[in-house]
Amino acid sequence: MEQHVQRQAPLPGTWLQVSRLDEMIRHALAIGDKLYLHVISSNGHFGCYVPKLRKGFWIDPANVEVVTDLAITHALEQEIPAIYRIQ
Numbered sequence: 001m002e003q004h005v006q007r008q009a010p011l012p013g014t015w016l017q018v019s020r021l022d023e024m025i026r027h028a029l030a031i032g033d034k035l036y037l038h039v040i041s042s043n044g045h046f047g048c049y050v051p052k053l054r055k056g057f058w059i060d061p062a063n064v065e066v067v068t069d070l071a072i073t074h075a076l077e078q079e080i081p082a083i084y085r086i087q
Contacts, residue, residue, distance in 0.1 A: 009040055009044070009061065010037055010066050011037070012037050012038055012039055012040065012086045013036075013037065013086030014036075014037045014066055014067075015034060015035070015036055015037070015066070015067040015070075015073040015076070016034070016035045016036075016037055016046070016048065016064040016065065016066060016067060017032055017033065017034050017035065017064060017065060017067050018030065018031055018032060018033045018035070018059075018063060018064055019031065019063065019064055019065040020062065020063045020064075021063065022060070022063060024060070025057075025059060025063060028050075028053060028057065029050070029052070029053075029057075029059075033050065033052050034050075034051060034052070034067065034072070034073060034076055035048035035049070035050050035057070035059065035064060036048055036049040036050075036051070036076070036080055036084060038056065038084045038086065041058070044061060045058050045059065045060060045061070046058070046059050046060075046061055046064065049080055049081070049084035051076050051079045051080070054079075056084065
C-alpha cells in the first residue's frame with residue numbers, strides 16, 4: 001500500500017527555487033530560478049514574484065523547493081516590489 005506524505009506548505013514570504021520543470025513553466029523558468037512566495041491559492045498553487053521575470057507567476061508546488069541558503073536570497077530581497085512584499 002502506497003503512503004502519501006503531504007508536506008507542509010511554506011509560508012508567504014519564503015524564498016523558493018525551481019526544482020522541476022513541466023510543460024507549463026519550461027518556457028519561462030529554469031532549474032534553480034528563485035521565487036518569492038507571495039500567496040497560496042485556494043487550489044494550492046503558489047503565487048510568486050520572480051526576480052528573473054520581474055513579475056508575478058503562478059506555479060505548482062511540486063515544481064519548487066524551499067531555499068535554505070539565506071545569503072543567496074538576501075540580495076534579491078531588494079528587488080521585490082512593495083506590492084509583493086510580505087511584512
